[in-house]
Structure formats: structure tokens, C-alpha cells
Amino acid sequence: MTTDSLPTSWVESANGHPDFPLQNLPLGIFSPPGDTPRGGVAIGDYIFDLKVACDTGLFHGSAGEAARAASGETLNAFFALGSTPRRALRKRLLELLASDSPDHKRLEHLGAALLKPQLACRMHLPARIGDYTDFYVGIHHAQNIGKLFRPDNPLLPNYKYVPIGYHGRASTIVASGTDVIRPNGQTLPPGQQVPTFGPSAKMDLELELGIWIGKGNDQGRSIPIGEAAFHVAGFCLLNDWSARDIQAWEYQPLGPFLSKSFATTVSPWVVTPEALEPFRKPQPPRAEGDPQPLPYLLDVEDQDNGALDIELEVLLLTERMHEQHLPPQRIALSNTLNMYWTVAQMIAHHSVNGCRLQPGDLFGSGTLSGEQREAAGSLMELTGNGQQPIILPTGEERRFLEDGDEIILRARCKGDGQVSIGFGECRGKILPAR
């Protein structure tokens, strides 16, 4: 049990809130109604306005430095500060917002100026994203996809040595709630030699953990695995929308390109490493015969405490379900413990060649499927590449996503004696191709 797991907040809606109790305090960029974007902290159903809080003089010292850096139009400056000021800000926020806060009356007096209802605000991307890298550390996903192409040998020989990743498109990453237009592209119809052009018929989602990079490194200087954790600013949910038919035709020999670059959706709240601290776990034991990672990827503390235990959920809401006032249907339930490589291993690997990481860079984990089909983080896996459709409460079938379908990702951390925390939603609806 951590020291900050028990306190409650005078912001009543925070107590028992599924995502944003006092113990979470994620940061994000929001616009209050009719006002400009600025940094804030989610607490219950409200957003604590860091700009107003700074102007009111609620912060001093290192916490003040962090609050000021987080109060602008992006969190990049805050990310660049690293973990010490971030921890100081968290400590001060816990003081200010706790039920027994000596500042309680003063803050309540500020009222609507300080605490904005989330429902009235618009969320933005939390940072200007320099580079976006998508990894492939979900081993069950890698195995499931590999089986479709190579039934006898689903994992390539490098998988258990190299945290496989590739560069993604930064310019089309959008915040939760942004509609996604079905992409046009080239696809090769089965049995044909000549491709055709048109809207993708195999629109899919990918359930991923997003990792925001904090402090960067100089070009030519790698980040040792023992220091990697200090370069993480926080976490989000990430939906790596994928057009499977475009992907199948384009991806050889240089990897996915237009099948992914039309849109990637992230949840807008940055859940800090401090909030996730109680939900760290040892790296799951390797299977028999799995090789030892090379030394630059091995760290005792990371092996003992570097995995994350976060429950991940995929929900689908079709237009018909929406019309019939049905709730979104859960189609998958997985967990971040399905990551073969830790976040620290991803960072150590990414920078081992001297590649420069910068505050506001984003990593995707890759699709985090579990071992069982119902834990699969993509429709390609859930439906066996469209062979076994999902049946919905309306009687509708889904092999891949149809126009009007909405995908909602959610995440929840639970622990013995811990207040559970969540990530908020990562949501997007498919609109027809243009």
C-alpha cells in the first residue's frame, strides 16, 4: 500500500471515480468554453486549471516551475523538465486537493474559475509530437499475426532479441473524439495480379499503450537501461487504426505506411509514472527456451519492477446500437502484462544507436493481445481475419469496422488495497471514405 492510496478529495466526484480519483491526477491540454487551450489536471468530473492556479499563486519552487511549464498550450516544456519537478507538482496537488487540505476553503472560493467541468471542455493532444514510434512488443499479437502468414514459424528469429519497432506518422495523431475518415488506397483482390483503388474494406483497430517521452537525449548518446525510466513523462491509450487490405499489398519490403498513416487516436490525459507506481509488477517470467536479452536491455530493477498491470478494454458501438440506446459492447479485454519488452527496454533499444529522443515524442506499444482470442486487441485477430464474425446485441455481424462504428478503448489499474485509477477514453468513429 502506498502512502497516497487512501486519502480522498474535497472534489466529491473524485471519490470513487472510475478514472480520476485523487490518486491519479493526470495532466492534459484543454480549452474551457470560449477560451484558449491550456494545461489542466483531471480530478473527478472536473479539470483543475493550471493557468488559473499558477496565476493565483498556488505553487512555489519546483512544483511552481512544473505547474508553469504545464500551463501553456502544450505539455512539451513540462515533459522536458523530467521527474523531479513533476513529483513536486504531484505532491502539492495531493495537498491542495485532499479532503483535509488547509487550502480547501480558499480553493472552493475560486470555484468555477479553478475547476472546469470536463463535459464543458474540449480536450486536445497533450503535446506537439516530434516523432512517433510504434513498437511490436505484444507477443501474442505478433504470434497471432505471424500465424496467418507462417503457421509453422509465427515468430521471426529476431523477435526475442530485438524490441521490434518502426517509425510512424506524427502529423495525423489526433485526440480522442476526432472522427476518422475511411482511407482510400490500393489493394490486391484475392487471386488477382493487378491492384484496384478504393475505400479500404478491412478497417481495423489496434489496442495499444501510448508512452510519452519526457527528458530527451543528445544525438549520439544512448540512454542506459538503468536511466530509461527517468525519460518517461507518462502514459495514454492509443488506437493504431489499420487498413488491413492496404497493409497487405503495400508493406513489403519497408513496412506499413498508408495503411496506418491516415489516423492514430490517443486518449488525451497523460497518466504519470507516479500514479502507476502501485501497479508495477515484475517482468513476467520468460518461457522455457526464451533467450536472455543482450546486456544493454537488462537491468535488475527493471526486471523486478518494470512491467505494468493495466487492464485494457475494447468496446464497439455501432450506429444501430446507438439508435437503439444500447451501451457499447466490450469486444476484448487484455492487459499490459502481455508486453514482451518493458518500456525501459523500448527506450534503451530506441536510443542505443544514438537516436535522439525529444520531449513530446510518442511511443506505441504495439497491439496488446492476450493469449486467448477474447483478449485480442484487433478485429483481424478477434475474427480470424474476417472468417468468424463478432455477433452484436442488435444481431449485426462485424468482420471489420463499418462506417458509423465507434471504437472506445478504456484502461483500469486495480491493486490490493489500492484506489483503482483509469485512463479516460480513447474514442473514434469511422466516417465514410471521401
Place this chain on the structure above:
Amino acid sequence: MTTDSLPTSWVESANGHPDFPLQNLPLGIFSPPGDTPRGGVAIGDYIFDLKVACDTGLFHGSAGEAARAASGETLNAFFALGSTPRRALRKRLLELLASDSPDHKRLEHLGAALLKPQLACRMHLPARIGDYTDFYVGIHHAQNIGKLFRPDNPLLPNYKYVPIGYHGRASTIVASGTDVIRPNGQTLPPGQQVPTFGPSAKMDLELELGIWIGKGNDQGRSIPIGEAAFHVAGFCLLNDWSARDIQAWEYQPLGPFLSKSFATTVSPWVVTPEALEPFRKPQPPRAEGDPQPLPYLLDVEDQDNGALDIELEVLLLTERMHEQHLPPQRIALSNTLNMYWTVAQMIAHHSVNGCRLQPGDLFGSGTLSGEQREAAGSLMELTGNGQQPIILPTGEERRFLEDGDEIILRARCKGDGQVSIGFGECRGKILPAR
């Protein structure tokens, strides 16, 4: 012969200059000695300082808007303006700098304030790069590399339908003259099952044309091929440094990653589409049996006039050559006519899925090798993957790059009755691994 091919400049060194005669006028970002970065135009051995020129009131109207946008710390704002203001600026610069300029005396009077010697200035990246995409349109390179893996079937079935590309790393793109540190990484020794870790032993270069994106497009809106040319801000040389041993082990199934992301070097001057206008050519005829591209990639004007005739050169200078005062040795001579797809086709393809391009995005063409070995744009091809070393005037052999080796890319456009123009150098030296 174009109307602006004959005039000379009162800046004497421009007349007969191999790269920067009056007809070129490329833009870049430079720092005068002891001063801050700003935009400038290369003319002969000098840089015309746009900040000083703007402050002096040399520009008005659309040309003034362009000059002001180009006078800051990056060219992004200038790129965003598109082609009309850029053309107006060129027209005015041609007036101001021509031998018969009515402003000649006034400008000479400004002297060193307006014209800075290039040798005394430091060049920077011309723009803040949002996303970097590396294509693979050099068909001879694709064939040469394919032959190493698939002797009977070097080109994959998608090559002549899809302008293949992948996302590259933007954060490690550096301006010419920046040293490149040999990367460490995982490689699989021949005949082994377990990888080792250490400095790459197969450091290579890749000779590419760089394309700077000007006006962008909204997410979800594709750029039709007929409009693609209006989205190009200019061109540079690009060296896509590649660690072949890291690449061979990591690249399946998602493409090259750490083997490329340690550094990419660009020449600092942005050669405009207007300067290259006289060197446009029809797209070279397809070989017998080559398929017709899909309609979204076909445009009559682009087929008639969308290729570029630019001679490309790779030179190598070893430390020993340097010590012996020997000049760099040419190791390859190629041409941009080796591109299977035009720049307009690359843009139309990249955006056809709705992917958002932004001012300051950078494309690489992919390695531009010719048909013959001596026209190959990489050592992997020049030496048959290290089997037939290059012999240098010092008696040294080269299979791949050694520490201290410097690679210099140059480009030259020549045309009947045209003043020839160049790109300046794209230069980088390999430093030992850390």
C-alpha cells in the same frame, strides 16, 4: 532556353559559379559570425541576408511577404506560403542581383551587411521537419538490393504499382558538415543463431534527392496528382546513412529502424522548383511489360514534364587522402532520371489516404542508382555487399565506410543553352562509435 537563363550578376563570383549563379537563388538558414540564424539566398560565394534586405525595405507586396516569411529562424512560414509569393520573391531577387540592376549601387553600398561570405557563415537545417518520409523510387537500387535477397525475382510485385515508402526519423536529420557517430547495435554474425552487440561494421551511405514540402493539406483530404507540384517547396541532397548489418537483422517484419535513425544528412540550400524548371524532362518511357499506373498516379503534364535531369555525384575522402592532400575521389555518378516515380506521384500517393502533409515535411527519394555499377548510390551496391572493394589513390580499399571517412554528395543540372546550377554539398564524416 528560358528567359532568365542568360543574365549575369553584379556579384562577380556568381558568374560561372558551379552551384550558385544568378539563375539558382536557393534559400537556406544561416548564422553570420557571432549572430543569430536567419534566412538567406546563396549567390556566388555569398549569402544575401534576407533579414537585412527586409529591414532595408528592398521588397514589397507578394515578394515582401515571401522575403519576410523566409527571414526568420526556419523556412517553415515561407514554405507554407506556396508558389505564388515564392515566384514573386525570385522575380525581385533576379532584378536586384542582375548586372543591370538599377539598385546595384545602393546594394553595393550596403556591402558586408547585405552579402555575407559563405565561408564565414554557419548553415543550419532549413526547416523544422515535422515528418520525414523515405521513398524507394530508385528502380535500379531496388533491383540491385532485391537481387541480393531474391536473385530470380528482384522486384516485388507491388513495386510498379505502389510508390513504396516508409516513415523515417525526423529528430536526427542534420545539416551538411555535421559529424556522424558510428552507431552501436545488434547484428547477427554469419552462420550464427545469437546476435552480438557492438559498432556497425557495415556503415554505408545512400545517395538521395530530398524534397521539401511547401503548402500542406488537411487530414482526410488527398492531394490530386494535378495539384501535387504546387505542394513542393524545393529540393536538396540527402544522405540516408545506413548500417547494413544492423538493418539485415532488425528489418523484418516492419522495415528499417535503428539502422537508419542515428543520422540523415541534408544539403542546407533549398533549390526551388523555379530554378529547376529548365531541367525538367518527360518521365522516361516504361519498359516493355511495365503496367500502367493507377489513375490517381497519372497526369499528362506530369508524364510530359515531371521528371528531373540532375546529375548526382558521390565522393569519398579518407583520412589518409586528406593527410596526403588528395582531393575527394568520385565513387559514383548517377542521375535523378533513375526515379521510377515522379515527385508528384510520390505526393499524390502519400496523401491519397488522407495523410496530412505539412510545410517543412521532408521526403527522400530513396537511393538513386543507375543501371551500371559505377552509377550505384550505395557501397552495398558499389562493392557487391563488400565482395569487390573500391581501390583508392592511396592504395586503401573500401568495402564499407571506415572511421574518418567523409562522404560528399554533389548535384549539377546542365542543359542546352542553360546556365548550369548546383545544389552545394551534402557532407558528413564518420566518427568512431562511443
